[in-house]
Amino acid sequence: GENVEQHPSTLSVQEGDSAVIKCTYSDSASNYFPWYKQELGKGPQLIIDIRSNVGEKKDQRIAVTLNKTAKHFSLHITETQPEDSAVYFCAASRGSGNTGKLIFGQGTTLQVKP
Amino acid sequence: EAGVTQFPSHSVIEKGQTVTLRCDPISGHDNLYWYRRVMGKEIKFLLHFVKESKQDESGMPNNRFLAERTGGTYSTLKVQPAELEDSGVYFCASSQGGTVFNSPLHFGNGTRLTVT
Secondary structure, eight states, X not given: OXXXXXXXXXXXXXXXXXXXXXXXXXOTTOOEEEEEEXXXXXXXXXXXXEEXXXXXXXXXXXXXXXXXXXXXXXXXXXXXXXXXXXXXXXXXXXXXXXXXOOEEOOOEEEEEEO | OOOXXXXXXXXXXXXXXXXXXXXXXXXXXXEEEEEEEOTTSOXXXXXXXXXXXXXXXXXXXXXXXEEEOGGGSOEXXXXXXXXXXXXXXXXXXXXXXXXXXXXXOEEOOOEEEEEO
16 A cells, blocks of 8 residues: 655654654655654644656755655755754645545654754 | 644543534635544544535545534544544644645644544
């Protein structure tokens, strides 16, 4: 079945360093790849997304890259800050049609040490 | 704009009991989804409503789970009878009509269900 593998499961970096989280998807029909950040006690919040016709997208300190051939996509956070500490989820979806079914990765707990 | 609201935030019940979770989507959002995260694993899709109709319920684990969305507004998810493996965090999400490209999902804070 459809699945998304996410690595690493935990990641600890020093404030100011970069963090990279990687995901691999199995469904070649997937064409929409959002990233969610979940803070303690809250629900997942969309932080950035990318469509399959784009190879890279940036929004300030965060960027996402997509390699459709290899079915890989990654989240890059530069100049990390303590408030970046959270659980991050990647997801994949067949964006066409009236459906929002997302296939999520297992999550990455990011800890940014001050 | 109020976000997606879920109630209760926590629920602890015994095996065999019944629990009903409630979700109030963002006003005007036709799409409503239920997801579940079990014990640190991935967030898994349960089902999708478009207004009051079930669009996709392929993720519902078994017939102990019943979801409703009467009138196309709020939704309930009932688990009866609850089993130990039902423990987890249940998330509700909503989006406006259309595809995820132009209408991303907004998640609630979740209901943490513990079955003892």
